[in-house]
Amino acid sequence: MTQVTANVVMVLLGGAVVLTAYRLFRGPTFMDRVVALDLLGTIVAGFIAVYAIATDQSVYIRDAIVLAVVSFLGTVAFSYYAERGGKP
Amino acid sequence: MITDAITCGLLLFGALFTVTAAVGVVRFPDVFTRMHAASKSGTLGVISLAVALGLHFGSADIAIQAMLISLFLLLTAPIGSHIAARAAYLSGIRPCRESVIDTLGDQLDGRTSSSPPADHSPEGPTDTNSEDGAIIPSDQPLPEKPRG
Numbered sequence: 001m002t003q004v005t006a007n008v009v010m011v012l013l014g015g016a017v018v019l020t021a022y023r024l025f026r027g028p029t030f031m032d033r034v035v036a037l038d039l040l041g042t043i044v045a046g047f048i049a050v051y052a053i054a055t056d057q058s059v060y061i062r063d064a065i066v067l068a069v070v071s072f073l074g075t076v077a078f079s080y081y082a083e084r085g086g087k088p
Numbered sequence: 089m090i091t092d093a094i095t096c097g098l099l100l101f102g103a104l105f106t107v108t109a110a111v112g113v114v115r116f117p118d119v120f121t122r123m124h125a126a127s128k129s130g131t132l133g134v135i136s137l138a139v140a141l142g143l144h145f146g147s148a149d150i151a152i153q154a155m156l157i158s159l160f161l162l163l164t165a166p167i168g169s170h171i172a173a174r175a176a177y178l179s180g181i182r183p184c185r186e187s188v189i190d191t192l193g194d195q196l197d198g199r200t201s202s203s204p205p206a207d208h209s210p211e212g213p214t215d216t217n218s219e220d221g222a223i224i225p226s227d228q229p230l231p232e233k234p235r236g
Binding site: 001009015034058 | 092093095096099100102103104106107109110111113114119122123126127130131133134137138140141144145147150153154156157160161164165167168169171172174175176178179181
Protein backbone atom coordinates (compact mmCIF):
# COMPACT_ATOMS: atom_id res chain seq x y z
CA MET A 1 0.00 0.00 0.00
CA THR A 2 2.80 2.39 0.85
CA GLN A 3 4.59 1.68 -2.42
CA VAL A 4 1.49 2.47 -4.48
CA THR A 5 0.89 5.68 -2.55
CA ALA A 6 4.53 6.66 -2.95
CA ASN A 7 4.30 6.16 -6.71
CA VAL A 8 1.15 8.29 -6.92
CA VAL A 9 2.79 10.98 -4.80
CA MET A 10 5.84 10.92 -7.07
CA VAL A 11 3.57 11.66 -10.03
CA LEU A 12 1.98 14.57 -8.14
CA LEU A 13 5.38 15.95 -7.21
CA GLY A 14 6.43 15.68 -10.84
CA GLY A 15 3.48 17.90 -11.72
CA ALA A 16 4.60 20.37 -9.04
CA VAL A 17 8.12 20.38 -10.52
CA VAL A 18 6.71 21.11 -13.98
CA LEU A 19 4.61 24.02 -12.66
CA THR A 20 7.57 25.50 -10.78
CA ALA A 21 9.83 25.10 -13.81
CA TYR A 22 7.25 27.03 -15.82
CA ARG A 23 7.67 29.95 -13.43
CA LEU A 24 11.46 29.49 -13.48
CA PHE A 25 11.61 29.85 -17.27
CA ARG A 26 8.80 32.37 -17.62
CA GLY A 27 9.29 34.57 -14.56
CA PRO A 28 9.25 38.23 -15.51
CA THR A 29 11.85 39.37 -12.97
CA PHE A 30 15.07 37.87 -11.72
CA MET A 31 13.70 37.39 -8.20
CA ASP A 32 10.77 35.37 -9.55
CA ARG A 33 13.30 32.92 -10.91
CA VAL A 34 15.16 32.87 -7.59
CA VAL A 35 11.97 32.08 -5.69
CA ALA A 36 11.05 29.38 -8.20
CA LEU A 37 14.53 27.86 -7.95
CA ASP A 38 14.28 27.80 -4.15
CA LEU A 39 10.92 26.05 -4.29
CA LEU A 40 12.28 23.67 -6.92
CA GLY A 41 15.12 22.60 -4.62
CA THR A 42 12.69 22.06 -1.76
CA ILE A 43 10.31 20.02 -3.93
CA VAL A 44 13.12 17.85 -5.26
CA ALA A 45 14.30 17.20 -1.68
CA GLY A 46 10.78 15.96 -0.90
CA PHE A 47 10.79 13.94 -4.12
CA ILE A 48 13.97 12.20 -3.02
CA ALA A 49 12.35 11.38 0.32
CA VAL A 50 9.36 9.82 -1.45
CA TYR A 51 11.69 7.95 -3.78
CA ALA A 52 13.47 6.49 -0.76
CA ILE A 53 10.11 5.19 0.46
CA ALA A 54 9.17 3.81 -2.96
CA THR A 55 12.41 1.87 -3.36
CA ASP A 56 12.93 0.98 0.34
CA GLN A 57 16.46 2.36 0.19
CA SER A 58 17.23 4.58 3.15
CA VAL A 59 20.54 5.88 1.80
CA TYR A 60 18.79 8.55 -0.27
CA ILE A 61 18.02 10.62 2.82
CA ARG A 62 21.50 12.12 2.75
CA ASP A 63 20.81 13.40 -0.76
CA ALA A 64 17.72 15.19 0.51
CA ILE A 65 19.69 16.82 3.33
CA VAL A 66 22.46 17.97 1.00
CA LEU A 67 19.96 19.32 -1.53
CA ALA A 68 18.15 21.35 1.12
CA VAL A 69 21.46 22.89 2.23
CA VAL A 70 22.63 23.73 -1.28
CA SER A 71 19.24 25.17 -2.26
CA PHE A 72 19.31 27.55 0.71
CA LEU A 73 22.85 28.66 -0.08
CA GLY A 74 21.85 29.32 -3.68
CA THR A 75 18.93 31.48 -2.60
CA VAL A 76 21.12 33.55 -0.31
CA ALA A 77 23.81 34.00 -2.96
CA PHE A 78 21.34 35.04 -5.68
CA SER A 79 19.58 37.46 -3.33
CA TYR A 80 22.86 39.06 -2.37
CA TYR A 81 23.69 39.42 -6.05
CA ALA A 82 20.33 41.02 -6.80
CA GLU A 83 20.52 43.37 -3.83
CA ARG A 84 23.86 44.69 -5.02
CA GLY A 85 22.19 45.54 -8.29
CA GLY A 86 23.84 42.92 -10.43
CA LYS A 87 27.37 43.81 -9.40
CA PRO A 88 29.29 41.12 -7.50
CA MET B 89 -0.46 -1.67 9.38
CA ILE B 90 -1.46 1.44 11.28
CA THR B 91 2.00 2.86 10.58
CA ASP B 92 1.46 2.22 6.88
CA ALA B 93 -1.85 4.06 7.01
CA ILE B 94 -0.29 7.04 8.78
CA THR B 95 2.59 7.05 6.29
CA CYS B 96 0.19 7.07 3.34
CA GLY B 97 -1.82 9.87 4.89
CA LEU B 98 1.27 11.97 5.48
CA LEU B 99 2.50 11.33 1.94
CA LEU B 100 -0.79 12.47 0.40
CA PHE B 101 -0.96 15.47 2.74
CA GLY B 102 2.55 16.52 1.81
CA ALA B 103 1.91 16.06 -1.90
CA LEU B 104 -1.26 18.16 -1.63
CA PHE B 105 0.57 21.04 0.04
CA THR B 106 3.54 20.86 -2.31
CA VAL B 107 1.30 20.97 -5.38
CA THR B 108 -0.55 23.88 -3.77
CA ALA B 109 2.75 25.73 -3.39
CA ALA B 110 3.61 25.13 -7.05
CA VAL B 111 0.18 26.33 -8.20
CA GLY B 112 0.55 29.41 -6.02
CA VAL B 113 3.95 30.19 -7.53
CA VAL B 114 2.42 30.00 -10.99
CA ARG B 115 -0.82 31.86 -10.30
CA PHE B 116 -0.01 34.66 -7.85
CA PRO B 117 0.48 38.15 -9.29
CA ASP B 118 3.85 39.37 -7.97
CA VAL B 119 7.06 38.10 -6.47
CA PHE B 120 6.11 38.72 -2.83
CA THR B 121 2.89 36.73 -2.96
CA ARG B 122 4.67 33.99 -4.88
CA MET B 123 7.28 33.84 -2.15
CA HIS B 124 4.49 33.64 0.43
CA ALA B 125 3.11 30.56 -1.32
CA ALA B 126 6.49 28.95 -1.89
CA SER B 127 7.97 29.33 1.58
CA LYS B 128 5.05 28.40 3.80
CA SER B 129 3.11 25.83 1.85
CA GLY B 130 6.13 24.17 0.31
CA THR B 131 7.90 23.87 3.64
CA LEU B 132 4.89 22.26 5.31
CA GLY B 133 4.52 19.80 2.44
CA VAL B 134 8.13 18.68 2.39
CA ILE B 135 8.29 18.42 6.20
CA SER B 136 5.27 16.14 6.03
CA LEU B 137 7.04 14.00 3.42
CA ALA B 138 10.14 13.81 5.62
CA VAL B 139 8.07 12.72 8.63
CA ALA B 140 6.47 10.03 6.46
CA LEU B 141 9.97 8.88 5.53
CA GLY B 142 10.98 8.61 9.17
CA LEU B 143 7.83 6.67 10.00
CA HIS B 144 8.22 4.27 7.09
CA PHE B 145 11.65 2.97 7.99
CA GLY B 146 10.95 2.96 11.70
CA SER B 147 14.51 3.05 12.96
CA ALA B 148 15.94 5.75 15.17
CA ASP B 149 18.81 6.49 12.78
CA ILE B 150 16.54 7.26 9.85
CA ALA B 151 14.09 9.12 12.06
CA ILE B 152 16.84 11.42 13.31
CA GLN B 153 17.93 12.17 9.76
CA ALA B 154 14.35 12.89 8.73
CA MET B 155 14.03 15.23 11.70
CA LEU B 156 17.25 16.88 10.54
CA ILE B 157 15.64 17.60 7.16
CA SER B 158 12.58 19.05 8.91
CA LEU B 159 14.66 21.17 11.28
CA PHE B 160 16.80 22.47 8.47
CA LEU B 161 13.80 23.43 6.36
CA LEU B 162 12.17 25.15 9.32
CA LEU B 163 15.36 27.12 9.93
CA THR B 164 16.15 28.10 6.36
CA ALA B 165 12.74 28.79 4.79
CA PRO B 166 12.00 31.98 6.77
CA ILE B 167 15.56 33.24 6.46
CA GLY B 168 15.72 32.57 2.75
CA SER B 169 12.36 34.11 1.97
CA HIS B 170 13.13 37.17 4.10
CA ILE B 171 16.43 37.73 2.31
CA ALA B 172 14.85 37.18 -1.08
CA ALA B 173 11.94 39.55 -0.35
CA ARG B 174 14.29 42.28 0.86
CA ALA B 175 16.52 41.84 -2.17
CA ALA B 176 13.50 41.98 -4.45
CA TYR B 177 12.28 45.23 -2.88
CA LEU B 178 15.70 46.84 -2.87
CA SER B 179 16.33 45.89 -6.49
CA GLY B 180 13.28 47.92 -7.48
CA ILE B 181 10.43 45.43 -7.61
CA ARG B 182 7.24 46.84 -6.07
CA PRO B 183 4.18 44.97 -4.78
CA CYS B 184 1.29 44.56 -7.15
CA ARG B 185 -1.48 47.11 -7.47
CA GLU B 186 -3.85 45.24 -5.18
CA SER B 187 -1.49 45.46 -2.18
CA VAL B 188 -2.71 47.62 0.68
CA ILE B 189 0.36 47.91 2.93
CA ASP B 190 4.03 48.64 2.24
CA THR B 191 5.87 48.89 5.54
CA LEU B 192 9.39 48.57 4.18
CA GLY B 193 8.73 51.33 1.65
CA ASP B 194 7.49 53.58 4.44
CA GLN B 195 10.61 52.88 6.46
CA LEU B 196 12.82 53.66 3.50
CA ASP B 197 10.92 56.89 2.93
CA GLY B 198 11.30 57.88 6.59
CA ARG B 199 7.64 57.66 7.45
CA THR B 200 6.36 55.72 10.39
CA SER B 201 2.81 55.09 9.26
CA SER B 202 1.84 52.52 6.70
CA SER B 203 0.13 53.73 3.59
CA PRO B 204 -0.13 52.48 0.05
CA PRO B 205 2.89 53.19 -2.14
CA ALA B 206 0.74 55.44 -4.27
CA ASP B 207 2.20 58.88 -4.74
CA HIS B 208 5.87 59.21 -4.03
CA SER B 209 7.01 62.67 -4.97
CA PRO B 210 10.75 62.33 -4.58
CA GLU B 211 11.80 65.86 -5.50
CA GLY B 212 8.92 67.88 -4.14
CA PRO B 213 9.72 71.55 -3.61
CA THR B 214 7.59 71.86 -0.46
CA ASP B 215 6.75 69.64 2.44
CA THR B 216 5.47 66.24 1.53
CA ASN B 217 2.07 65.58 3.01
CA SER B 218 1.18 61.97 3.28
CA GLU B 219 -2.33 60.65 3.51
CA ASP B 220 -2.63 60.59 7.28
CA GLY B 221 -1.24 64.06 7.78
CA ALA B 222 2.37 63.31 8.70
CA ILE B 223 4.53 66.21 7.57
CA ILE B 224 8.00 65.42 6.31
CA PRO B 225 10.27 68.47 6.03
CA SER B 226 11.77 68.82 2.62
CA ASP B 227 15.24 69.69 3.90
CA GLN B 228 15.76 66.17 5.18
CA PRO B 229 17.88 64.17 2.79
CA LEU B 230 15.74 61.72 0.94
CA PRO B 231 16.82 58.11 1.18
CA GLU B 232 18.61 56.66 -1.74
CA LYS B 233 16.02 55.60 -4.26
CA PRO B 234 16.27 51.97 -5.27
CA ARG B 235 17.27 51.25 -8.78
CA GLY B 236 14.34 50.91 -11.10
